[in-house]
Amino acid sequence: MDGFMRIVRLAWSYLRIGIANEVQYRVNFFIQILQSFIALATGLIGLWVVFSQTTRLGGWSQPELLAVMGIYMLMGGVIQSAIQPNMQRLMNEIQDGTLDFTLTKPVDGQILVSIREFRFWQLTDVLVGLVVIIIAVFQMQVRLGIGQALVFVTTLLLGGIMIYCFWLILTTTAFWLIRIWELVNLFQGLYAAGRWPVTIYPDWLRIGLTFLVPVAFAVTVPAEVLTNRLTPLTLLGAFGLATLLMVLARFIWRLGVHSYSGASA
Amino acid sequence: MPVTIIEVSDLSKHYKVPVRQAGLKAATRSLFKRTYNTIRAVDGISFTIQPGEVVGFLGPNGAGKTTTLKMLSGLLFPTAGDPKVLGFQPSRRQMDFLSQITLVMGNRSQLSWDLPALDSFELQRAIYAIPRAEFIRTRDEFIELLELTGLVNKPVRNLSLGERMKVEIIGALLHQPKVLFLDEPTIGLDVTMQRRIRTFVEEYNRRTGATVLLTSHYMADVEALCKRVIVIHNGKLLFDGDLAALVDRFSAFKTIGVTLANGFGSFNQYGEVLDQDAGHVTIRIPREKTPDVTARILAEQHVDDMTIEDPPIGDIIEKVFAQKSAET
Amino acid sequence: MKRYIDFYLTAMKFAVLEQVQYRAQNYFYMVGMIVEPTIYLVVWTTIARQQGGSVGGYTTGGLAAYYIVWTLVRQMNVVLTPYDWENRIQHGRLSMELMRPMHPIHWDVAYFAGWKFVMVFLWIPIAVVLSLIFKPTLNPTGWQVGGFFIAIWGAYLVRTMMYEMLGLITLWTTRVSAIFELFFALELILSGRFVPMTLMPAWVQHIAYYLPFQWTFFFPINSLVGSPAPIDLLTGLGMQLMWILIGVAVVKVVWHFGIHRFSSVGN
Numbered sequence: 001m002d003g004f005m006r007i008v009r010l011a012w013s014y015l016r017i018g019i020a021n022e023v024q025y026r027v028n029f030f031i032q033i034l035q036s037f038i039a040l041a042t043g044l045i046g047l048w049v050v051f052s053q054t055t056r057l058g059g060w061s062q063p064e065l066l067a068v069m070g071i072y073m074l075m076g077g078v079i080q081s082a083i084q085p086n087m088q089r090l091m092n093e094i095q096d097g098t099l100d101f102t103l104t105k106p107v108d109g110q111i112l113v114s115i116r117e118f119r120f121w122q123l124t125d126v127l128v129g130l131v132v133i134i135i136a137v138f139q140m141q142v143r144l145g146i147g148q149a150l151v152f153v154t155t156l157l158l159g160g161i162m163i164y165c166f167w168l169i170l171t172t173t174a175f176w177l178i179r180i181w182e183l184v185n186l187f188q189g190l191y192a193a194g195r196w197p198v199t200i201y202p203d204w205l206r207i208g209l210t211f212l213v214p215v216a217f218a219v220t221v222p223a224e225v226l227t228n229r230l231t232p233l234t235l236l237g238a239f240g241l242a243t244l245l246m247v248l249a250r251f252i253w254r255l256g257v258h259s260y261s262g263a264s265a
Numbered sequence: 266m267p268v269t270i271i272e273v274s275d276l277s278k279h280y281k282v283p284v285r286q287a288g289l290k291a292a293t294r295s296l297f298k299r300t301y302n303t304i305r306a307v308d309g310i311s312f313t314i315q316p317g318e319v320v321g322f323l324g325p326n327g328a329g330k331t332t333t334l335k336m337l338s339g340l341l342f343p344t345a346g347d348p349k350v351l352g353f354q355p356s357r358r359q360m361d362f363l364s365q366i367t368l369v370m371g372n373r374s375q376l377s378w379d380l381p382a383l384d385s386f387e388l389q390r391a392i393y394a395i396p397r398a399e400f401i402r403t404r405d406e407f408i409e410l411l412e413l414t415g416l417v418n419k420p421v422r423n424l425s426l427g428e429r430m431k432v433e434i435i436g437a438l439l440h441q442p443k444v445l446f447l448d449e450p451t452i453g454l455d456v457t458m459q460r461r462i463r464t465f466v467e468e469y470n471r472r473t474g475a476t477v478l479l480t481s482h483y484m485a486d487v488e489a490l491c492k493r494v495i496v497i498h499n500g501k502l503l504f505d506g507d508l509a510a511l512v513d514r515f516s517a518f519k520t521i522g523v524t525l526a527n528g529f530g531s532f533n534q535y536g537e538v539l540d541q542d543a544g545h546v547t548i549r550i551p552r553e554k555t556p557d558v559t560a561r562i563l564a565e566q567h568v569d570d571m572t573i574e575d576p577p578i579g580d581i582i583e584k585v586f587a588q589k590s591a592e593t
Numbered sequence: 594m595k596r597y598i599d600f601y602l603t604a605m606k607f608a609v610l611e612q613v614q615y616r617a618q619n620y621f622y623m624v625g626m627i628v629e630p631t632i633y634l635v636v637w638t639t640i641a642r643q644q645g646g647s648v649g650g651y652t653t654g655g656l657a658a659y660y661i662v663w664t665l666v667r668q669m670n671v672v673l674t675p676y677d678w679e680n681r682i683q684h685g686r687l688s689m690e691l692m693r694p695m696h697p698i699h700w701d702v703a704y705f706a707g708w709k710f711v712m713v714f715l716w717i718p719i720a721v722v723l724s725l726i727f728k729p730t731l732n733p734t735g736w737q738v739g740g741f742f743i744a745i746w747g748a749y750l751v752r753t754m755m756y757e758m759l760g761l762i763t764l765w766t767t768r769v770s771a772i773f774e775l776f777f778a779l780e781l782i783l784s785g786r787f788v789p790m791t792l793m794p795a796w797v798q799h800i801a802y803y804l805p806f807q808w809t810f811f812f813p814i815n816s817l818v819g820s821p822a823p824i825d826l827l828t829g830l831g832m833q834l835m836w837i838l839i840g841v842a843v844v845k846v847v848w849h850f851g852i853h854r855f856s857s858v859g860n
Contacts, residue, residue, distance in 0.1 A: 027768065031768060031770060031771045034771045035770060035771050035774050038771070038774050038775050038778050039774070039778075041778065042778040042781060042782065045782055046787060049787070049788055049792065049793060050636065050640065052794065053640055053644075053648050053649060053792060054640045054643055054644060054648070056643070057636065057639060057640060057643075058639050058643075185621070185622060185625040186621055186624060186625035186628070188625070189625040189626070189628035189629060190625075190628055192628065192629060192632060193628065193632050195632075196632065196635075196636055200635060200636065200639045201635050202635065205631070205635070
């Protein structure tokens with residue numbers, strides 16, 4: 001418990017630094033919120049074009065798709081503010097060979113490289129996403145109980161964990177492949193698939209999305225919670241996959257560090 | 266054909282830099298009222314250079330050497346002054362002007378990293394529209410001169426630092442420019458490589474009569490290549506003339522090295538002791554005292570050998586800057 | 594003139610040589626790129642199936658054809674991203690390019706043009722796989738094929754001018770991301786990148802006709818996939834030419850002022 005509290009305090013310190021660094025540039029806030037609105041407008045126009053041609057997409061109605069989009073933006077904001085900056089920095093340090101400084105610190109390497117960076121202003125996406133979700137839920141005219149809300153938050157957390165693990169595994173391959181910027185591009189492209197509920201994709205693509213890139217779990221599953229589509233099996237699957245990915249990410253991380261330290265003798 | 270190839274008169278480059286202060290109050294204030302400092306990177310320098318000269322620009326970091334070079338090559342617009350290079354106004358960046366000059370900056374690379382140098386040379390040929398026969402002749406000549414046969418076929422990333430610098434220089438000179446602007450060309454290279462590059466530049470100057478402007482930190486570059494030096498400090502021109510004259514004017518001291526037959530007394534009585542170990546002493550004395558002091562040492566000590574030298578040029582330059590800084 | 598032809602050929606060959614070295618990276622880049630149209634294709638095919646097999650005049654086969662040709666057109670209209678200008682300026686590459694006795698834009702155009710030969714070559718197997726999966730229906734006439742080949746290069750040049758102009762903004766300010774993202778969003782909606790323009794409401798199509806965007810995506814794709822009459826093809830190519838000429842003029846002017854500023858402030 002003691003070690004855990006230390007880590008929490010450390011994460012909080014990094015968070016404070018990250019926020020302090022960014023808050024002084026208030027202009028960046030306006031630029032970011034503008035970008036969030038542009039992304040929102042683009043998404044809404046996309047939905048509008050789709051719904052000018054049909055009333056339902058793969059069984060999902062318009063407000064339901066709006067909810068999906070809201071979750072997509074929210075998760076996107078979390079990735080942009082907390083996950084991607086850390087993974088990018090890790091990748092750069094591996095390429096430059098400066099990871100040594102990080103690995104010799106008295107904190108677990110994996111944790112350290114995952115909490116160092118925080119882009120505060122990217123949270124505008126989270127804010128906008130949240131607003132969209134609320135509006136969508138309102139439009140859907142469903143009553144959300146406390147239980148459902150809790151499950152929703154849980155699936156969001158699980159989704160976030162899965163995306164983090166996946167990014168970490170991807171970035172860790174830089175230990176061996178060095179130039180993996182293109183893999184990152186690939187991921188970002190695949191994440192864009194999460195904008196739509198994965199049920200519309202053909203089976204082979206869906207399996208890929210669900211297991212190779214936990215996009216489905218991060219976006220569609222929480223949406224299923226809100227739209228009363230969630231099955232206990234899926235929820236169980238989410239827990240299972242999250243656990244599996246955490247174990248896998250840890251394993252590959254240690255493998256990577258081992259080979260890195262061996263090489264830079 | 267103009268008689269002077271580079272004409273600079275009252276050249277200046279001033280930058281307006283906003284003043285930034287720490288603290289929230291100052292930051293808010295700066296939103297409404299911006300205060301500026303003027304940085305005089307180059308402040309009213311004048312000189313002319315004749316065709317075929319090899320001129321060295323000396324000065325500490327931030328003195329204005331690179332800024333001057335950039336203004337002469339057209340990359341930077343001067344704040345004042347109307348420099349002329351090859352009869353052209355550099356900032357107009359006319360094609361005829363650009364085809365006759367070259368700018369080599371020590372730590373910047375023009376060639377493709379992953380391809381053999383030969384491929385990059387071919388690209389240079391097309392960019393500068395060099396007639397093919399002439400291009401092949403020039404290229405092969407340079408490759409031989411710099412002992413790069415066989416290496417120009419390997420990807421540039423596989424070459425050593427010195428070899429890379431060599432191919433960069435070839436790439437920069439394939440179009441046989443009449444004016445060379447070399448900014449710290451030997452930076453980061455080992456002594457042998459530095460010498461090689463210097464010899465090549467010298468050879469190029471000899472064969473083509475090109476004019477060379479060279480900035481460097483390394484006195485050895487300047488000593489080896491330049492008969493004429495221009496010393497720049499804080500944007501101002503401190504000295505323009507022969508290297509030998511520089512030494513004469515600014516070196517008020519001589520260094521005497523004495524090798525002793527046996528034992529030694531205190532040499533402090535003769536002058537400032539710079540270095541002392543078993544059997545050898547180095548002292549520094551004011552120039553005018555040389556005959557007196559040498560006579561005394563010879564009379565009073567058991568001298569095996571004695572040398573009388575000018576202090577290293579680097580020291581001289583350092584003293585010049587220190588002097589000028591103290592004055593301003 | 595001959596000098597420029599020589600330069601373009603040499604620079605294109607140079608680009609091919611360099612990009613062949615980066616085969617693996619190019620492949621990954623391309624695979625990442627096809628995810629986007631695949632998503633759109635799936636969305637619209639789902640809608641088509643729901644409506645009994647077609648939407649807005651596009652059958653599932655027609656949609657597949659649209660989005661697979663999309664991938665080729667996309668390869669062809671890849672240009673320098675405006676975000677790269679910041680790198681270019683900071684690492685001194687712009688200064689180096691300014692020392693050449695040739696406008697730097699020639700280098701951009703020539704290099705990317707050469708690169709395309711490598712990309713299209715790598716694209717062919719991907720197109721085959723996509724066709725096997727999504728079964729496109731495609732029956733172009735000879736006119737259409739000819740028009741297509743010209744249109745894809747026209748699209749490249751139109752887009753080059755648009756993005757060069759956008760990138761030049763970096764010479765005045767580095768806070769460019771909002772402007773760029775706005776531009777990308779407009780392009781996504783108005784170019785036929787997200788959905789064939791004929792599926793958009795009439796008034797949107799009308800506006801889009803007078804903007805440069807759809808001449809970089811929809812027009813070339815549609816020349817092969819749709820059924821334009823030869824006169825439509827010629828008009829379209831004419832519009833491309835017009836936008837290229839306008840683009841060149843604007844870029845020249847903006848460039849002049851941009852470089853003036855760059856050379857006054859220095860780097």
